[in-house]
Amino acid sequence: MQLMTSCAAGAALLLLLHCCQIASIVGHESALTVVKNPDGREGGGADEETEVAVDEEDLEVVQPTEDWQTLKPGQAVPAGSHVRLNLQTGQREVRIGKEQLKYWTQEHRETEEIQSTISPDDLKWAMKKMKEELNPVRKETDRQLTDSVASKYRPLDELKRDLAQLDLLVETDVQIMKRLLDQFNSSNSTTEQRLSILLELEYLVHQVDNAQTLCSMGGLQLILEGLNSTDIRLQESSAFVLGSAVSSNPVVQVKAVESGALQTLLTVLATAQPLRVKKKVLFAVAALLRNFPYSQRHFLSHGGLQVLSELFKADGGGVLRTRIVTMLYDMISEKELISQAGLDLVLDASHEERVHQYSQVSLQGELLEKGWCSLVPQLLESTEHDYREKALRALLAMAPMCLDQYRLDSSLLGSLLSLRDQYQEMVQSEMIVGEENGYFAEIVELIHALQFKMK
Known part of the structure; x- marks a missing residue:
C-alpha cells in the first residue's frame, strides 16, 4: 500500500512539471491567435500545416500571401490560413488558405469588372478634353501646322482624278x-x-x-x-x-x-x-x-x-x-x-x-601586193607609245610574208635600234619604282622579237 502511494505521488509530480514547462513555453513565445475573417468563416489545418483557434484581441494580424512567410512572436493570422512549423529553421510559417485564395481571386475579378465598365471611347474623350483644357495654345499650333501642310499638297481625290486621265503606255x-x-x-x-x-x-x-x-x-x-x-x-x-x-x-x-x-x-x-x-x-x-x-x-x-x-x-x-x-x-x-x-x-x-x-x-598576198610591208613601219615614227605598240604587233604578224622587205628596209632597222635604246631606259625607270614587267618592258620584248626574226 505504501509502495502504490509513492508511485502515485511520483506520477503527479511529473505531470505537474510538464504542465509548468508548457506554460513557460507558451508564456515565452506568445500565443498563435486565429482571428475571424470578415465573413465569419474559420478554416483548419493539420500536421505541418496546422490551425490554432485562439480568440485574442489587440494582436498584430498578419495578412498571408500565396507564399510562405515567417511568423514573429505575438502575431496573429486570419482564420483559414495555413500554418506550418519549418523543421529546418524551427520557425512557424503561414500562407493564405485555399478558401481565402478563392475568395480573394473572386473579389479581385469583380473589382476589375467594375473598373472595366468604362468604355475606351469615354476614356479617349476624357483624355482629349483634358488635353484641350490644359493646352489650348498647342491646339492652335497644331491646327496651324495642319493647314500649312495641307496647303503644300494637292488633295488625294484630285491626284486620283488626274492620274486616271493619264494614258500611261509602257513600250517594248x-x-x-x-x-x-x-x-x-x-x-x-x-x-x-x-x-x-x-x-x-x-x-x-x-x-x-x-x-x-x-x-x-x-x-x-x-x-x-x-x-x-x-x-x-x-x-x-x-x-x-x-x-x-x-x-x-x-x-x-x-x-x-x-x-x-x-x-x-x-x-x-x-x-x-x-x-x-x-x-x-x-x-x-x-x-x-x-x-x-x-x-x-x-x-x-x-x-x-x-x-x-x-x-x-x-x-x-x-x-x-x-x-x-x-x-x-x-x-x-x-x-x-x-x-x-x-x-x-x-x-x-x-x-x-x-x-x-x-x-x-587571200589576205597575205593582198598585203604584199598593195605595199603594206613598207607602209606599216611608218607608224613607228609616231611619238605615241600606243601607236608604236600596235605597229610592232602588226609587223610581227606580217613577218612571214614581209621578212625579205624588212631586211632591206634600212629605215626600219634604224627605227628598231633607236626605239630599243629609248625603251630600255624607260624600263630602268620602271624598275626603280618597282614595276619589273611594265608597259615599256612589253614594248622592248616586241622589238627584240622582231629583230630576232630579221636576223
Whole structure:
C-alpha cells in the first residue's frame, strides 16, 4: 500500500512539471491567435500545416500571401490560413488558405469588372478634353501646322482624278524602234530630230535581238541612206549605228553585206570627208570584218586594201593609221588562230566550215601586193607609245610574208635600234619604282622579237 502511494505521488509530480514547462513555453513565445475573417468563416489545418483557434484581441494580424512567410512572436493570422512549423529553421510559417485564395481571386475579378465598365471611347474623350483644357495654345499650333501642310499638297481625290486621265503606255523595244523609224521616215522630221533618233537606235542595237529586229523592219536601208546623206552629221551617226548593230552579230553582218553596206562604207572612205566621219566609218568597217571571213573576202574583192592604203598615206596625225593597222592585225591574227586550231584531232562541222572560209581569204598576198610591208613601219615614227605598240604587233604578224622587205628596209632597222635604246631606259625607270614587267618592258620584248626574226 505504501509502495502504490509513492508511485502515485511520483506520477503527479511529473505531470505537474510538464504542465509548468508548457506554460513557460507558451508564456515565452506568445500565443498563435486565429482571428475571424470578415465573413465569419474559420478554416483548419493539420500536421505541418496546422490551425490554432485562439480568440485574442489587440494582436498584430498578419495578412498571408500565396507564399510562405515567417511568423514573429505575438502575431496573429486570419482564420483559414495555413500554418506550418519549418523543421529546418524551427520557425512557424503561414500562407493564405485555399478558401481565402478563392475568395480573394473572386473579389479581385469583380473589382476589375467594375473598373472595366468604362468604355475606351469615354476614356479617349476624357483624355482629349483634358488635353484641350490644359493646352489650348498647342491646339492652335497644331491646327496651324495642319493647314500649312495641307496647303503644300494637292488633295488625294484630285491626284486620283488626274492620274486616271493619264494614258500611261509602257513600250517594248520593238515598239520603240518602230516608232523611231516612222518618225525618221516622216517628211516633217528635221535633221536634229533624225540625229536624236539615230542616237536612240544606236543604244538599242547593242542588244543582238534588237539589231536583228531593226533589219527586219527595214532600218538597215535607212541607215545606208544616212551614209549617203550630204549632211556629215547624219553620215557620222549612221555609221555609228551600223557599227554597233553588226558588232558580234553574224545575222546582221550577213544582211549588211548583202545590202551593199560594205561598198557604201568604202565609198565614204574613198571620198573627201572630215576626220570625225572617217573615224566612225572605220569603226563600222572593222566591226563588219571582225570574225567574218565572208565579209573579208568581199572587202578584198572590192579593193578594200587599196582604199585603206590611200587613207593611210593621207593621214598625217596617225589616228586613222592606228585604226587601220589594228584592223589589219586583227584580220591576220584571226586567220592564224583558225589555222592553229585546225591542228586539233577533234573538230566540229562549223569549225571546218570556218577554216574553209578563211582559206578563201587571200589576205597575205593582198598585203604584199598593195605595199603594206613598207607602209606599216611608218607608224613607228609616231611619238605615241600606243601607236608604236600596235605597229610592232602588226609587223610581227606580217613577218612571214614581209621578212625579205624588212631586211632591206634600212629605215626600219634604224627605227628598231633607236626605239630599243629609248625603251630600255624607260624600263630602268620602271624598275626603280618597282614595276619589273611594265608597259615599256612589253614594248622592248616586241622589238627584240622582231629583230630576232630579221636576223
